[in-house]
Amino acid sequence: MSNLNLANIARTPGGARIDLVMVAEMVERGVKVLDVGCGDGELLRLLGESRGVDGRGIELSREGVNECVAKGLAVIQGDADTDLADYPDDAFDYVILSQTLQATRHPRVVLEHMLRIGRHAIVSFPNFGHWQVRMQLLFAGHMPRTDILPYSWYDTPNIHHCTIKDFRLLCSEIGVKMEKAVALNAWGSPLRLNAPWWFWNLFGEQAVFLLSRKG
């Protein structure tokens, strides 16, 4: 099961997922990238084709892994929570966690490992502070279900939801430098860069952060 309902995620006219295009644009050309939770390999393929990167992937689902490997991608079956510890320091230029943070058991540990293994980390996640989510909890009184987060509370893979504000707090708590951030509305359009954080937190359906180690 995918963490998000990918059928309802915003796409470019060419069919590429806008959140992945945003991630790809944050990556320099020709670098070494680890995609944690790489799914069917769409981002790795995009990075290989558009940025010429040397990409590797980890994916939890066996179907996803086997599909990736059959496409010629360097992907292994593994778990972000347990397997990142095996990688040596500075093994990659970028470590990407795309729409997976909320499905990990220990998001903070995962984030720390990402910035140990890679010089940069890119994290994208669905914003649980989005107004639609807030409205459902406030007025309907049940755990929110949206187009991209359609799961019931009892069978969701997403066990650690956070808001854009929560994520920023975590970054400052573990001393991570935020280099770039983008929030996308429900149609996949980026919100105004100079908008205040509270605006992003209310109207951003997804967020993408480029991080690096401090100092």
Add this chain to the structure above:
Amino acid sequence: MVEANLSGPREAVDEPHEADHPHDSGIAHFGADKPLKLDAGVELTPFQIAYKTYGTLNADRSNVVLVCHALTGDQHVANLHPVTKKSGWWETLVGPGKPIDTERYFVICPNVVGACMGTTGPASINPATGKPWGLEFPVITIRDMVRAQAMLLDHLGIETLFSVAGGSMGGMQVLQWAASYPQRVFSALPIACATRHSAQNIAFHEVGRQAIMADPEWRGGRYRLEGTNPRRGLAVARMGAHITYLSDAALHRKFGRKFQDRENPTFSFDADFEVESYLRHQGFSFVERFDANSYLYLTRAMDYFDLAADSGGVLANAFKATQTRFCVISFTSDWLFPTSESRAIVHALNAASARVSFAEIVTDKGHDAFLLEEPEMFGIVRGFLDGAGKSRGLTGKTS
């Protein structure tokens, strides 16, 4: 121990033997000037390697795929076997248009040192005595096999391998190739294998060896000289090993508790059950094509395999700074080389920052799955080689 009905018709011992005169294979001779330096501290000289090739070598010699065979395999990967008249052991995977495509790649498969299909082994004649080597043959290791294969490639004028592929003992050779000659290996496909033989696997091998040595016809390994053949011992060894290649589920699916050609039990030790009859057949047909002493030597080579121990106890050091790209494959029902063993390989490769793919395939066919019809494995091998081929500039057909 099953003794009934295991003594089939005896072969004449002096008839031409595959060990010295392999049908239909290339032979590379290595004289006194090119001894094989063995881990046991001695040199094997002279010796020969029997091998098969498929496909066409391209102009810059960059399309070579080395296929390494398993314990009881041989060089006949993708052609009719000269002794059993059965199709090649990896014809599902190797051939024109197959995942290891002989229209694109030049495939070489050598018979390993210590085996009995034309490469020097204990059944070969020791030139110093004019008699079969028997137990005077030095103990060999997986590393020795690979060293000999490297000498074969030198002999054939091939510097680098586009890929090395193999399952089980073949997979051990693949890992050893990547560790011993990283600069010669562009890509590696270790399938259903491990970086060391487990205690359980050593134990199974020991049972097989003891079955052979308990056969009175073994004669301390001198059976070829004395005109005997430890057929029962080797057949029992094969029967025991064969169980480890399958799975409980596969045995149940194939045989269940079905009787063989009868309605009721005979209240005897006949092969009442289909599974017994099947195992006896497996044991019997095996002794027609395999040398008992070779079985001792090759199982020993697998037992001694421990890549981490050769690298100061740290497995990742075996692959330090490797540029080779790896594709590791395991099978869910393989209890001889379970997925945890493949995962250990992957962890070590990650720690060495190697480019590695790893797929586990769902099947109930056990360890043998790597030899069988597994479409998912075919797709993965094809995709991996295609991807590696693009990076290597290998795209078109050569034949």
